[in-house]
Amino acid sequence: MPRKSAPAVSSVNAAAVPPDIHVPADFGARVVDWQRVHGRHDLPWQNTRDPYRIWLSEIMLQQTQVSAVIDYFQRFVAQLPTVQALAAAPADQVMALWAGLGYYSRARNLHRCAMQVVSDHGGRFPTDPAVLATLPGIGRSTAAAIAAFSAGVRSPILDGNVKRVFARFFGIHGHPGERVIESRMWGLAEAALPVPGPRQADDMVAYTQGLMDLGATVCSRGKPACLADALACPLSADCVARRDGLTATLPTPKPRAAVPERSTVMVMVRHGRDVLLQLRPDSGVWGGLWSLPEMPVATVPFDPELAEQEALGYARAFGEPSRADMAGELVHVFTHFRLLIRAIRVDMAALSLREPDSGPARRWLSLDDLDALGTPAPVRKLLEMQARGGLF
DNA sequence: AAACCGGGGGT
DNA sequence: ACCCCAGGTTT
Secondary structure (H helix, E strand, C coil): CCCHHHHHHHHCCCCCCCCCCCCCCCCHHHHHHHHHHHHHCCCCCCCCCCCHHHHHHHHHCCCHHHHHHHHHHHHHHHHHCCCCHHHHCCCHHHHHHCCCCHHHHHHHHHHHHHHHHHHHHCCCCEEEEEHHHHCCCCHHHHHHHHHHHHHCCCCCCCCCCHHHHHHCEHHHHHHHCHHHHHHHHHHHHHHHCCCCCCCHHHHHHHHHHHHHHHHHHCCCCCCCCHHHCCCHHCHHHHHHHHHCCCCCCCCCCCCCCCCEEEEEEEEEEEECEEEEEEEECCCCCCCCEEEEEECCCEEEECCCHHHHHHHHHHHHEEEEEEEEEEEEEEEECCCCCCCECCCCCCCCEEEEECCCCCCEEEECCCCCHHHHHHCHHHHHHHHHHHCCCCCC
């Protein structure tokens, strides 16, 4: 008896399941069985094979939780019960029905999609996920959901809930938004589908809904139900995150955007115990505080010699400098960037009678009287170090 | 205030 | 083909 050949794996996006990841043969069956007992069965878009209602609910659910969608869904299908009615409706009516749901570009796509289904597909939704995904507002995951619910097509979904379930169950580290992680998950999603059987269509409905329900109600972001009761989840027995205590760390959160690093060169013009400060503009960082003068110096690559020369040049506006030396470096961390401060100390042999009267307000401050002025924390630190006479 | 989210759109 | 955004809500 010739065996049926294995179903062709779609070559596009076919990510092999890494050899170290094992997909239990009964993964799908466990989800299916769990859904039939513990999943949701009475949502207004369930218990139908009407692709119009299924599609509409999937689009609404892309952005809003079930509880908020229900009323909108009911109103929408009451007024526009078919894809033909929607396609023929004026945009104003569609937007009015959507008003309050947010993400209005999706409402516009919804309308366009309806018109396209009517004009290009004879008013009947395709059942092939690849074809569905060509329609406006329908991506790969939504296409699979529509195909599964409306026609029992065996095709994997991968929404945020499923990504969380997979990251935890298979112990996948790395942010799911990353290309490699996401494509690995699509591979797993394919591999984890229920094995084809006599009840494939029904199984796919239960499986697809089951993954959604599991992610939404049991394998939640904050407190997965398995922590209190392992039996709450049909996957808990061999869930990697549960086994290793990683439910709090998986899925890996989006990496904090690398804080940009800026650098600046500050000059400490010293005359005896006095140091020259200047007033910062009211707006911007450290607005209205007295700070050290900063020099517009090329800092990449940083050349200490050059910076010292420039510091000397700067100081000549105030008298006769005797020497300039690197005094140290200091990193100050803001919320939105790191500032590398390089400080150059310039000692004045003599001050000129008249200082420049243009530029920001300036004054001398004694290192023994640092409390007299408000200075930015890192500048204060630099000054305190000077006061103690030390380097850094 | 920061993460999250499926798809679209820009490069 | 890849990266990033828009536009909301949730934590």
